[in-house]
Amino acid sequence: MELRAQALICLAQTDFLQKTKFVNDLISAWQSGNCNLDTKVLFRPPNNIPGKPTKPDLVSPKDVKRRNMRTLEGRAVMIHALAHIEFNAINLALDVIWRFANMPEQYYSDWLKVAAEEAYHFTLLNDHLIKMGYIYGDFPAHNSLWEMAARTAxxxxxxxxxxxxxxxxxxxxxxxxxxxxxxxxxxxxxxxxxxxxxxxxxxxxxxxxxxxxxxxxxxxxxxxxxxxxxxxxxxxxxxxxxxxxxxxxxxxxxxxxxxxxxxx
Ligand SMILES: [Fe+2]
Ligand SMILES: [Fe+2]
CATH class of the missing domain: 1.10.110 (Hydrophobic Seed Protein)
Known part of the structure; x- marks a missing residue:
């Protein structure tokens, strides 16, 4: 397997459990020498990226719910917003791996580490949400992080x-x-x-x-x-x-x- 091609496949994954598992498996393969790297190959941007679940609904930032931290729901909304940032952050780290060619090997290895840590952050937050009686996807979220990625593609x-x-x-x-x-x-x-x-x-x-x-x-x-x-x-x-x-x-x-x- 090749790291940048795998990053692209992982980026297209829609299910958050599959995506976080994919990232973890990919970094293990990379660290144990079971994944090579082609820094030269140029990929054609597919139209199924970034892969994301059907929920949360994406809305304009002004339509994202306000948070009253004193209520359980208000706190869940806040944790959900952070989980959404982390989910985007997994995609953003994977995106700079497949998209940009001809960088030193350390560049790709650095962003893979970032992707794995974002997956960990996402999981911590989503597990916390589950304990509160919610799950990622339960509240609307906004897309401004990915929009900046698209502008700078x-x-x-x-x-x-x-x-x-x-x-x-x-x-x-x-x-x-x-x-x-x-x-x-x-x-x-x-x-x-x-x-x-x-x-x-x-x-x-x-x-x-x-x-x-x-x-x-x-x-x-x-x-x-x-x-x-x-x-x-x-x-x-x-x-x-x-x-x-x-x-x-x-x-x-x-x-x-x-x-x-x-x-x-
Ligand atoms: Fe980050
Ligand atoms: Fe993070």
Whole structure:
């Protein structure tokens, strides 16, 4: 089996249990040397991606339910929204593996690790939802993460700049206030899940930073100016303050980049 072809097959899987199992089997095969890598092959984008279950219904972000954390349903809506982000994140990591050719082997191996961790996050959240009497698919969700992926499908530099370094990095900022909200209402299990996710997401953003800077270096581009241009060109969402400086620095953003962000 070949890693990038398998990533594409996995991306097309619609069932979330099958998709998470596929990712886990794929990383085991890769780590045990039972999966090779063809960095050169170009795949034609099929029209069945990303594979997703018939539920949740996808709606505009303004139609996503509000969350009152004091009610069980409100908390379930919030956990569901996070599970949906993680489900998308599995697809996003798989997508950069099959889509972009001619990168070093480490690039593919890094994103496979990300896909496996996203599958783990999804499973933690969905299992928590099940304990609360719900399951992934029970509430409507929005599609803005994948929309950014679609907009940047033809340009690896834009994709890495705007998905891991923008959308995923926003997760680092969103995590501490969310964690304190769930802890406040006594859901310590959810707080523990958020801790695991934050720890791993620092790694994902750091992988994004690494490959963005690598691409800039190979193309002789200045990372800050290039990011600013791409953010404008692709209408990246405005970053929301306050930023999680500590997590962003740990994820490889420079002080200079954080200063730029504060003034953006
Ligand atoms: Fe995640
Ligand atoms: Fe992630």
């Amino acid at each position: 033809d340009d690896i530099l834009a994709r890495i700049a705007l998905v891991p370094r923008t959308m995923e990095a926003r997760g680092l900022d969103a995590s501490p206030p969310l964690r304190s909200k769930v802890a406040q209402v006594g859901d310590m299990e959810a707080a523990g899940i958020l801790d695991i996710i934050l720890r791993d997401e620092i790694g994902h953003v750091s992988i994004g930073n690494h490959w963005f800077n690598w691409l800039c270096k190979t193309r002789n581009l200045d990372p800050i100016n290039t990011y600013a241009e791409l953010a404008q060109q692709y209408e990246a969402p405005t970053p929301r303050k306050p930023f999680n400086h500590q997590a962003r620095l740990a994820a490889g953003f420079t002080e200079q980049e954080l200063v730029w962000l504060e003034n953006a």
